[in-house]
Amino acid sequence: MAALPPLLWLQAFEAAARTLSFTAAGHELGVTQAAISQRIRLLEDRLGQKLFVRHPRSLSLTPAGRAWLPSLQDAFTRLAEGTQEVFGGTTDAPVTLRTTPVIQQNWLAPRLPAFQRDHPTIALRLVSAIWPDDFGPGGADLEIRYGHGEWPGMEAVTLGDDCMLPVCAPSLAATIREPADLAGHTLLHAVGFAVGWPAWLERAGLAYLESRCAALTCDSQVMSLALAAQGGGVALAHRQLLAARQDLVAPLDLAMPTDEAFWLVRPVRRAPRPEAVCLWDWLRTQVPGAG
Structure with missing residues (x-):
């Protein structure tokens, strides 16, 4: 089996492909834009194919880059899940909830103080996402997404017709x-x-x-x-x-x-932490007609 490229190169490609920005990928990984660009160039040389099309002020993925990205993201997800299953996580790690700013401001903000009063020992972390591609394969225990509720590998519960x-x-x-x-x-x-x-x-x-x-x-x-x-x-x-x-x-x-709606979402493969299950169950009680 051919040797895999270095993990740092793979991380650089995944972050840059998801954000379509070497600068944003650098901020995410804690390195410079130039470092991301170099890692991508080395990765393309190793693979023998271009992964990005460099436009004057933007990036886009080549067909090869688009085809490879889902497999790479799935591999990172499996690696994270395997690590969690074998070694567990820190008991005080916050429950991460990723969703759009409009949901955070208008739906979560009026409700979360009640959850915090009922569950003061559970730490929460909110992560913003605007575009569908911002909802990555890992990094969040729960998500609230907008769409039709059909995401492979995800359990989705509607927050109600709208x-x-x-x-x-x-x-x-x-x-x-x-x-x-x-x-x-x-x-x-x-x-x-x-x-x-x-x-x-x-x-x-x-x-x-x-x-x-x-x-x-x-x-x-x-x-x-x-x-x-x-x-x-x-x-x-x-x-x-x-x-x-x-x-x-x-x-x-x-x-x-509209046939689109907001959905409470979590991965089906990952065994959720008890704290994440608590937040999931509590959020479901906030849906009209639930109970």
Whole structure:
């Protein structure tokens, strides 16, 4: 069997391929961007194939890089799980929960203080993820993901059906009494969701209205909701994320159903720690209708 490349090279490739950034990979691994670049170059020389396409200001994976990445990530996951099974972990290691900033701010923040009061000995660590690729194969005990609930190797429990509806600052809501009143306002778009303003306006029978509105696109729902709360426009938000917010109101009742949802997720192969099981079970009680 051919000798494997050095582990440092493999780690550099996995981090750079996941983040599509030598700089971000360097920050993650505690080395310089130049060190990551050198390790990748040595790895490509060893393999005899390019793994990345270097663009002037970005990176993309070659077909070989894309094909190899899942196998490498799975190998790292198995190595971490095997180490945990044989040697265990430190008893005081925090339970790591990875999810999107909008869930952290609007769904977890109002709830986690109660968990901490009920379980003061369990340390928690929250990790942010914005894009689907940010949810890596390891490093988190639990995750809350957005999608259809179909992730190989993962157990997923829905946080409830949801819908999207327009929200804005109370001062702006006073001027919006029916969908046609959106004309002339700024529509705040958040990328990454199947349901957006075009779908909502079509459901309202006002598809033409988008051309009569200014548009501002954000790469996260956190920012679109922050702008809406400051009177910067009207955003689309998940109904269940609004309960804890006093700075946003829904001026219109028309909601757009979505087949995507937020899901509580954990690996099926890994034997969870008791502390992680406790958090998993507690979060499930926060789902409407659970109990």
